[in-house]
Amino acid sequence: MNWQQRIEQALREQQQQNAYRQRQVHYGVNGRHVALNGRCYLNFSSNDYLGLSQHQAVIAAWQRGAERYGVGSGGSAHVSGFSAAHQQLEQQLADWLGYPRALLFISGYAANQAVLAALMRNGDAILADRLSHASLQEAAHLSPAQLRRFQHNRPEKLAALLQKKCLGQQLVITEGVFSMDGDTAPLVELQALAQQHAAWLLVDDAHGIGSYGDRGRGSCWQQNVKPEILVITFGKAFGVSGAAVLCSDFLAEYLLQFARHLIYSTAMPPAQACAVQAALHCIQQGDHLRQQLQSHIRQFRTGAAQLALPLADSESAIQPLLVGDNQQALQLAECLRTHGIWATAIRPPTVPLGSARLRLTLSATHQAQDIERLLEVLDVATR
């Protein structure tokens, strides 16, 4: 097969499996609404859980940051891209979450790649929850370590893997709140098991940070667990973009030497670090936003249970409706659209085969009447 045939075949297969992905151009979006195709939809597909992407204080901080520092960082953090705004943000994150150090990354994807690439060696094992994010799974595949996956949220399966012989070091990986299922990892059990075997624990709390725990400190704080490596991202509840790795002093120093995604990549713009600082402040003061979100989650789950909708076991802002078949998931999303509701059908390989779903996400910026409307439409659409 030549290049053209290879690519055409892959595209054809993607279409045949109803797995073809397309982007949609929007003309304005926030946690509550999205304007697309000349129409305004209620938005139930955003990760902007607290609505901070539109928060005046965050926008103003970005603007002031741009005026002070310009729009770009001008280089990698090791060369000339590390500003006072970056340093302050790292310190604020470390203090907030009770870690000696925080290191900024341009994205959660890069952070996960960087950490695994820098840490893992031949003979090591990565023991990962089966539903861990693609960025973790891919990093694990690319690393010289062996990837062993355990059944989702089943510590006893991890225990069995930990019994297996491993010549090197073992790293246990999980998400805090799972991105496509919305359920929470049993972090206490996972950490205890890791400790028994002198393994380290990495928790990717992309969907937990900001939305849960005292002052928004996320899943780990909520469960009183302190993993050796905590990855947080700023593209979800923070409403911005970027990520940080929280860890010990000596691991931070190690990553500064060996994390190639830091060394060979332009640092995030300082103005963005200013915006993330402002978002962090909103999160720390954001009990009212988290209460609002919790109230929407309760309202949705109560209503959905009354309608006997196929709810997943999730107490978080991520409320998937399990459909199964790709085509049916797409049809359901389409039907919602005709009723003015935007929600995305999530299909394999993002989720396991045969578990296509409508991934609904709730935001503090929704109003009770929006949830009510969502339930009405779902009632009609699933008949």
Ligand SMILES: *Cc1c(COP(=O)(O)O)cnc(C)c1O
């Ligand atoms: C979104 C997400 C990432 C990637 O973060 P980006 O900053 O968007 O690259 C990593 N892990 C999990 C669990 C995520 O949901």
